[in-house]
Amino acid sequence: MNIILLSGGSGTRLWPLSTERRSKQFIRLFHDEAGRPVSMLQQVWRRLGSRGLHQSAVIATSANQRETILEQLGCEADLVLEPEKRDTFAAILLSVAYLCSHRGVSRDEPIIVMPVDGRTEDSFYDKLLQLPETLTSSGANLALMGVRPDFPSQKYGYMVPEGDSGADTALTIRAFHEKPSKSDAVRYIERGALWNCGVFCFRAGYLMDRLKAVGLPEAYEELLLSYDRIESRSFDYAVVEREERIVALAYEGPWKDLGTWCALTEEMNRPLIGPGYIGEECDNVHVVNELEAPTIVLGLSDVVVAASPEGILVTHKESSSRLKEALDRMGRERNNDKKASSERTVDSSAFPDGTSVTTRRIHLEAGEELVTAPSADVRRIVSWTVLHGRCRLFQNGRELPAAVGRSVVLGEEDSARLKALDPLDLIEIITECHA
Incomplete structure (x- = not known):
């Protein structure tokens, strides 16, 4: 066999x-x-x-x-x-x-x-x-x-x-x-x-x-x-x-x-997965929460709530079959707004010693560039990690290897330029010290 x-x-x-x-x-x-x-x-x-x-x-x-x-x-x-x-x-x-x-x-x-x-x-x-x-x-x-x-x-x-x-x-x-x-x-x-x-x-x-x-x-x-x-x-x-x-x-x-969510929830042996609470008055409600923040559902029936770092879904179970249509429409609207679709802050943290760390997910279309240069006002370290796509990467005028999964760390005195050869996705982490 x-x-x-x-x-x-x-x-x-x-x-x-x-x-x-x-x-x-x-x-x-x-x-x-x-x-x-x-x-x-x-x-x-x-x-x-x-x-x-x-x-x-x-x-x-x-x-x-x-x-x-x-x-x-x-x-x-x-x-x-x-x-x-x-x-x-x-x-x-x-x-x-x-x-x-x-x-x-x-x-x-x-x-x-x-x-x-x-x-x-x-x-x-x-x-x-x-x-x-x-x-x-x-x-x-x-x-x-x-x-x-x-x-x-x-x-x-x-x-x-x-x-x-x-x-x-x-x-x-x-x-x-x-x-x-x-x-x-x-x-x-x-x-x-x-x-x-x-x-x-x-x-x-x-x-x-x-x-x-x-x-x-x-x-x-x-x-x-x-x-x-x-x-x-x-x-x-x-x-x-x-x-x-x-x-x-x-x-x-x-x-x-x-x-589909409707079919899936019929087979789930627990109505709540992840942090949250479903009110006793709710009927046929399922919550799947992958976020640290809790989800509370009150006074609803026949509803699915799903949350992950990718987004949050709240839908009546009978309407869940229209999810693909909604995602397609949302994607088209995002493409019409290049600024909204080009970068998204994933996390931003500030610490008592004056250090701040910002993590962004960035999308570049073929031909678009990302540039960083030393700052006279703040100490800054930048890290770029390519997630998908091809690019050319230059640090202080010298070309570096750039491939999916490869990271480059740019110091306080470095200048760099990244040019997308294909539609490109990357993670940028900026560490700044304001002290």
């Missing part, structure tokens, strides 16, 4: 907790049997571990999530790091090449792909283990897991079978429909359709043949160097919906994609 866990995605549907740098699967919003906070990723890993399957798994992810995953799962987690984000098709191809090149997986061995951001029970994993046998007995090229719908959701994709049958019988899939209208969803359910939960099973050679067909190398290290040549599409569109020999197993138990 070989398993690929997809953990490279990021999004804004759970903003302000879910961001480009921290995906929803890393947020510790649940608790284990001992009451310790755990994330979706940790829950999936624990369930695989209880079946001895975690040693057969690799995690496909982006480089900026590496440290978070190792911190949550430990160094035993085997990671396949994407050089750049190119959607699930590329991530799965790279992972299959890794399994074949580094773990000696043969062309005939089955591989299961699954996401790490779903909420389900142990019985789901029991059904998961039936996929390789289903692949063999059916003669199909792909075997999928599907969930029996319990209502006509418009959030999920539907797999429509050729005919309906029992829970342990493979269904031949004839059509896929992504996020249909409610009336169409009702019609699909009447035809025995299943929700697509993003779980696939295939033999390693099935995807290795695709690499060969498009002229891409099969060796993992060589494929890394050619990663930008892989089609940037989802595995569903690039493979699943083009395959004719495809079957699915129906899972009858509970399953939920925790992609």
